Amino acid sequence: MTDPLDTTWATIQTGVDVILNDFEAGLTYEKYMALYTTIYNYCTSLKGNPSSISGSLQQKGANLMGADLYKKLKDHLKGHLISLMKEHDGNNDALLQFYTVQWEKYTRAGTYIHHVFKYLNRHWVKREIDEGHKHIYDINTLALVSWRDHLFMLIQAKIMDAVLLLIERQRNGETIEQSLIKNVVDSFVALGLDENDSTKATLDVYKLYFEQPFIAATELYYKSESETFLSDNSITDYMKKAEKRLEEEDVRVQLFLHESSKKPLISKCEAVLIKSHTLAIQDEFQQLLNQDQVEDLKRMYGLLSRVPEGLDKLRVIFETHVRRQGDAAVEKVAEAAANAASAEGGDAAAGGGEGGDEEEEKPKPKKKGKPTAPGADVAVDPKVYVEALLEVHKKYNELVMNAFRGESGFVSSLDKACKEFVNRNKVCNVGSSKSPELLAKFCDSLLRKSSKVAEDREVEEILNSIMTVFKYVEDKDVFQKFYSKMLAKRLVNSTSASDDAEASMISKLKEACGFEYTSKLQRMFTDMSLSKDLNDSFREQMEKTHEKDDVLDFSIYVLNTACWPLQASASGFNVPEDLVKTYERFQGFYQQKHSGRKLNWHFLLSKGELKANYCKASKTGYTYQLSTFQMGILLQYNTALKYSWEDLLGATGLNPETLASQMAMLAKAKVLLISDGTMGSAGSKYELNLNFKSPRVRINFNIPGKTEAKAETEETHKTIEEDRKLLIQAAIVRIMKTRKVLKNQILMTEVLNQLASRFKPKVSDIKKCIEILIDKEYIERKEGEADMFSYLA
Known part of the structure; x- marks a missing residue:
């Protein structure tokens, strides 16, 4: 009797062979459906072996009729692959060609066989998998497992040798058929099957x-x-x-x-x-x-x-390099300034003398000024100095952004290097206060009306550049002090180029350092606005109560003492008779408006204009622009043409030093002629020069000399030192009030941290301030512990 399985399989095998060998030419739709129907009929018949592949199930049912077919197909796939192995005999490219062609053909065939056996997959295979029988796969996976076990494992080593050789040829510059490698890789990936779950794939085969x-x-x-x-x-x-x-x-x-x-x-x-x-x-x-x-x-x-x-080593090298470049740039500026100072000194020193008894007077060589020693305090142009710093920063900031992609480590290295060469360089010499001073002076030159820089470049752009340098400045209190003094002068003298630029700079400083840093600067503008209103009120009252000819063209700034860094003159001063009326009128007007307030007059900062009609060389006369002290001197000459030194001292009420400095410009311009002595000497006489002449109609004599400017700078630095002592003491008290008891070293650290945003205190200064506070009984040393302090309430 013919076995139904053999008869059924003979039919199925013919169809499977067609699919495996040339399904495109030999498998029609009718044949495909006939094959599917044969498998369906066999699986749903009640005849045949009713056992599962494990032999453990003895019940009837359609889902139990697939074990024999599954085994027949598995054995047939194995035989097919063994016969394929006999066909290949090449190496390298030929082997890869064989492998990829057969792989593509086989996997496509596997997909078709999978569909033909769909009923078996849906019932018998699913039941086996659900019951936990390993090594039972859907038909498509069975085809892949068969390929892996009966072909791939036998030739994978040769395949990889061929692939690696092909890739090496490509690395050596040859053109290769990349699709061969791609197909091999795809096959390695597809063969990764999860042994515990046949429905999942892994990369194990590919990886290994x-x-x-x-x-x-x-x-x-x-x-x-x-x-x-x-x-x-x-x-x-x-x-x-x-x-x-x-x-x-x-x-x-x-x-x-x-x-x-x-x-x-x-x-x-x-x-x-x-x-x-x-x-x-x-x-x-x-x-x-x-x-x-x-x-x-x-x-x-x-x-x-x-x-x-x-990158670690590169960051260190970069930081050192940038600092060297910054130091070199500043050194060039310092050398240029020193050479300019030497040349100026040489010109002043050069001059001929009398020949004496020499037979022939030979031309004397021009003397050179004494070279400036390295590190000496030379007059550096603030603009040149700041631009030198900015040039280095700009160059290496662009390098960080472009070459180093703005990486934080290089940004930090740039910041550290810039902070070093900005605060410690040839111009700074010993301390770090020179940079903020020069930066403030550069701001002043930019924001004044006479600024040429503002005409050439956008002010806002330059202010942003200034803030770049400001970011690296350690002694921000030095900048604040110089900037506030220069701002005060710009406002008082009406020399500020733009209120918008002034406001922009203060806004930038506020953003960088906080409200407290700029509060006094902002109050200055408030005072200027209030002063304008006050002047308008005073002018209106004078027009109502006095004749027009009896009122001088007069304006005044009433400023808050606590906010304006203005120093009153140490010298006395007798207000000239011509100005006394206006002076007394405003005093009365202000006291009436603000009872109880006291006005302190800063005559040193005041200025005015005089019409000079005495000069024989001019029919229309000249207009002199003078300080109030200079006005007090020249107005004396309305009653006489010549005065002695002693007469002027008594008439003006100025002290000798102030009088000499104010008269120096008048004498230099030959408005006054000196006779019978030298400037400031007892018995010397000063006569009004009736033959004075000038190419200009308006002449400014109110120009501070270098000596006054240097003295003011020194005075500003002294003020900064005094302010720092108070700030250090305040910081110590705040810390001790909070902590009550603290060790010396911890107190030092906390003081340094609190004040770091304004300046870097010296340890010696902190120690001195601690001693001052001990004397004032704010803190005390704990008994038996010299390095421990406690707060005294």
Whole structure:
């Protein structure tokens, strides 16, 4: 009797062979449906072996009739693959061609067979899998498992040798058929099956049989290539080579490798191409910096940023380099200023003398001024100095942004270097207060009406640049003090170029240092506005109560003493008779308006104009622009043409030093002529020069000399030192009030931290302030513990 299984399988086998060998030519739709129906009929019949593949189930049912068919198909696939193995006899490319062609053909056939056996999959296979029977797969997976076990495992080593050889040829510059590698990789990925869950896939086969040997071969290839290349080429050429190789490997992953290989592959390439040569690459960094090789620096950063700690050494070198460049830039400025000072001194010293008894008077060589010693306090142009600092910062900030991609470590190195050369350089000499002083003076030159810079460039852009330098300044209190003094002069003398620019600068300072830093500066503008209203009120009252000819063109600024850094003159002063009426009228007007307030007159800062009609050389006369003290001197000459030194001292009420400094400009311009002595000497006489003449109609004599400017700078620094002592004491008291008991070292640290935003206190100054507070009984030393302080309520 014929076995139904044999009869059924004979029919099915014919169809399966057609699918496996040439289904496109031999498998029609009718044949496909006939094959499907045969399998369906067999599985749903009650005849045949009613047992499962495990032999443990003895019940009837359609889902139990598939074990024999499954086994028949499994054995047939195995036989088919064994026969395929006999067909291949090539190596390398021929082997890959054979493998990829057969793989594509087989996997497509497996898909069709899977559909033909769909009923078996839906019932018997599903039941077996649900009951936990391992090694039972859906038909498509069975086809892959069969390929893996009966073909792939036998030739995978040869396949990988051929693939690696092909990739090596590509790395050597040959053109290869990339699809071969792509198809092999796809097959390795597809063969990764989860033994515990046949419905899931893994990358185990790909990782073990492809990725591991591929990465190992890559390591060997690049290790050999890099060592050989470095022995014959420069580091810069090697970096280009390494960068190119890394790009190639990245593209290789995208073209024909599984994406999971990217990280291990690139990591291995980075280790071989970069990490193993890190020191050699780092050693080239200084040379590239010296030569401003931005592209090579960018390439070096891109490579070394890939490896751990690859950039650490570069950051240190970069910081040192930037600081050296900053110091060098400032040194050039200092040398230029010193040379200018020497040349000026030489011109002043050069001059002929009388020939004496020499037979022939020879021309004397022009003397050179005494060279300025390194580090000496030379008159540096604030604009030149600040622009030198900015130029260095701009250059290396652009390098950080472009070559180092704004990486935080390099930004920090740049900031540290800039902070060093801004605060400690040739111009700063010993302390760090010179930079903020010069920065404030540069601001003053920019914001004054006479500023040429403001005409050439946008003020806002320059103010932003100034804030860049300001960020690095340690002694921000020095800048604040100088800036406030110069702002006060600009406002009082009406020499500010733009209220908008002034407001913008204060806004930037407020943003950088907080409200408290700029509160007094903002109050100055408030006082100026209030003073304008006050002047308008006074002028209206004078027009109502006095004749027009009896009222001088007069304006005054009433300023809050606590907010304005103005020093009253130490000298007395007798208000000239011509000004007394206006002086007394305003005094009365103000007291009436603000009872109880006291006005302190700053005559040293006052100024005015006099009409000079006495000069024989001018029919229309001249207008003199003078300080109030100079006005007091010249108005004396309305009653006489000549005065002695003693007469002027008594008439003006000025002290000798102030009188001499105010008369110096008048004498230098020959408004006054000195006779019978020298300036400021007893018995000397001063006569009004009736023959005075000038090419200008308006002449300004109210110009402070270098001596006065230097004295004012020194006075400002003294004020800063006094303010610092108070700030340090206030900080100590605040800390001790909060902590009650504190060790000396901790107290020092906290004081430094609290004041760091304004200035960097010296440890010696903190110690002195502690002693002052002990004397004032704010704090005391704990008995038996010299380094411990306690707060006294």
